[in-house]
Amino acid sequence: MATYRSEDVTLGAPAETVFLKLDNLQGLGEMIRNAPAEQIPADKRDMLEKIEVTADTISFPAGPMGAITLRKTQSVSPSLIRLEGEGTPVPMSLSLHIVPMGDVASTAYVEIDLQIPAMLKPMVSGPLNKMTSEFANMLRAVPFN
Template sequence: MAIQFESNVKHISYSQERVYGVLSDLNNMERMRDKLDEMKSKLEGKIEDMSFDRDSLSIKVQGINLTLRIIEREPMKCIKFEGDKTPIPMNLWIQILPVSEEESKIKVTIRAEVNMFMKAMVSKPLQEGVEKLAETLARIPY
């Protein structure tokens, strides 16, 4: 059974092109290490480690290693990820839309394949996670 979670739409004070340029190459996350560390502290130690390269992001959450790999880039509009070595099959995508020449908005979506028993266990953490990710992405200085 596929379940899907969407964040609220977040406004960003940077152009669609600039936001896409940063997020489509995950090596750019290194320059945002301060914001990522801030996010880690807000999650009260749930995130233990985080690393990235151009096409993947790996995090250790409460002893579980998760890797998300970019599987598709739709220039300026969308970046799609697929779970690699995740406990449940999942996809994540970040949609970026223009508001004006100097402003854009984003929405983060997660779709996971789970059985009925797992749905009750993962629904709340996935919804919270998608919202926190969108909030963090909206605060990054692009």
């Protein structure tokens, strides 16, 4: 198992508010669709338009692999939202960890766990580290209040 972890990002909302907003995947889909264009890099806009969200899944394009679907499998208020891959080439999960910082702020970080053969790890480490960082940075743009 390989684990890829983003840096901590500070969010201007309490942990419970962050959790409630992100635990509803359909709400996350709405936020993605309504994200200001200037906050999304041009090379990511096309991908965002192809994201499909239901109450408990999120699917997004993954290049030659086709689409990746993640299903919510665990919610622990206000600290954890865990999604696991469905039909992915290897078992994987994405976890969002939310850490309270008082009544007005929280921090969060993203972890991706992936069961990959050791010989493939060097090829996927860079893109997966980048993906965790981009996901965590995207959280900064979410209007939690």
